[in-house]
Amino acid sequence: MTKKMHATPMLDQLESGPWPSFVKGLKRLAADKDMMVDLLGQLEFSYKTRTGYWKGGTASVIGYGGGVIPRFSEIADKFPKSAEFHTLRIMPAPGMHYTTDILRKFCDIWEQHGSGLIALHGQSGDIMLQGCTTENIQPAFDAVNELGFDMGGAGPSVRTSMSCVGHARCEHSCYDEGRAHRTVMNNFTDELHRPALPYKFKFKFSGCANDCMNSIQRSDMAVIGTWRDDIQVQQDEVKQFVKAKGRDYVIDNVVTRCPTRCIKLNGDDTLTIDNRNCVRCMHCINVMTKALAPGKDRGVTVLVGGKRTLKIGDLLGTVIIPFMKLETDDDREKLVELAKRIIDFWAENGLEHERCGEMIERIGLANFLEGLGLEADPAMLAHPRTNSYVRTDGWEAEVERLKQARIG
């Protein structure tokens, strides 16, 4: 296990500097693993030629269709020991919590079956066990699976999800993100492990509008905590804050930064909030963490269709459920049902390689809502349509239908 190291003059330059160096880590692994000696050689060659040399292929475990990212080297003649360098995507627990005991077990498994290189975590939130031969994929997965962990998503499937620290350690948390995350995801293990959808589908769970999971931008279905009643204000703490920071600071950083100008700093250093016009943006609560808190009637807003550029351009998710409660198992079951309707409709109507948001862009939100059996709501829009290019001969019937629906 002592293949001679390749010269790596460019990578060596990344060993210096104050930030911890991944090159040092790779070299440490190379002391025991020939695979990592050649991996470093190939990476140096990439730096030198400014070219990547991995290609995909086929690799999986028995029983699943996805979750393994196959990587075969195109320059295995130069670097034979890293000819196969596959990745296993493994789903961590919600909030990415670990005991040192479980992390050490991962290390032992990956030292035995793989390269010893682990990304914590990939951009979709997977534990990425990187650097596995084709032969070792199955034993590595079996060991991880016995530890209580399961394969993540890859390909046209439901992907691994992420949720914020939330209930575990954050006072802004408006619902139990971890339970929602597990309940939803564990109802879609088939769609996760056996890719058969038009393209990828991502769920993300953020406990408040700060959206630490970047869910509006990065997920097909974003579940974000909010509340319907009034912001909780502790006026004695407000006074303490004003005393400590000064009135100018509060005016400049809380009052005038409110997007709907619904906060007033009173003469006696208390706050008055016009809660009917509060959009639950979280800014004032972020600034005054002790004095202000989300209201008590909490739930979630659901947005659908976020994704990055390809193919039609960037899309942020947009609202399809302005508010729903998410406290009980029944509530979570309703969220799962909604997700099922969305995925079923998209699987039926989406084109190959078309993300859910792109399908909505193509067919229009109104048709998507009709497909899901949801009513349109002004909270779903920035504003109503600005052009007259629409047939409205069904208007009266629609108004009558809504009236009847209200009467029930």
Added chain:
Amino acid sequence: MSTQPRMPIESGVPDHFQYLHPVLKKNYGQWAWHERPRPGVLHHVAHNGDQVWTVRAGTPRQLDVHTIRKLCDIADKYAEGHVRFTIRSNIEFMVGDAKKVKPLIDKLQQEGFPVGGTGNSVSMIAHTQGWLHCDIPASDASGVVKSLMDELYQEFVNEDMPNRVRISTSCCQINCGGQADIAINIQHTKPPRINHDLVANICERPSVVARCPVAAIRPALVNGKPSLEIDEKKCICCGACYPPCPPMQINDPEHSKIAIWVGGKNSNARSKPTLHKLVAAGIPNNPPRWPEAAAIVKKILRVYKEDAKDWERMADWIERIGWPRFFELTELPFTRYHVDNWRWARQGLNASTHIRF
């Protein structure tokens, strides 16, 4: 003798309660408020008065098992055996006693792990796979991030930016790194080079044609072989055809450049979430330390730090000062390429007389 293959236990996402720090588990959903006693440390207090301190440290994300074990040793000896990771690959150690915070920080710093990344700092850069492991990258990820974080070390360990700064990198235009206050992304500048000998065997031609956002690809017979050809005048060099058809090589050591985007914001705080906007392109993809890209990022950060007000994110700041001033202050050239011409482009135009002079 054949043995029955082991079928997977389809257990899905594991239960998080088994890994939670005991104070976190006890006070699940019962937190009252928090403060940041110093950069890199969070202090959370529950309604019942229970307290927990979190120390956040930077990691290279690509972790070897020895480094993970070292972090575990630190967690066992100086913390309480429980850690978690943030979305930006920072590691967090939770302790139930304020007295443990300083020795923990000292040990982390001694072992070379920077403590910071909280509040109005520049946190760890969201990064992708790059040359280390991706099949379609034009650049590396770990190296770009390591070089930049070396340069931004002080901004990570201190909280002296106007508001938090989130940076991402991406090694192709798919942009796995995502929206950010500053995004450093590959931008190809030449159409793919096609290896016509391989297309017929490797590529599913109709789906490659369908991938192109501008319908610039069409089936063709080249040298008697079924292949694909590109209308190079229409091609926008996005690279969408390359993943489904590797013989359409988009990556180029010279012509795959770096572009810098600013003002992406995921949070709903104050303003609605925003997409990042192009501010600089044509930057060389220059390993191992990408100095040209780093210089522009540092310049933008310096101007933002000097000119933005407290709590203004990059997007909030530019919204207040306007784009002409942004380009003036950063001394970045403004060109015709900054003017969008994709669908929804008119949303980026100024349909008013609102102009700062």
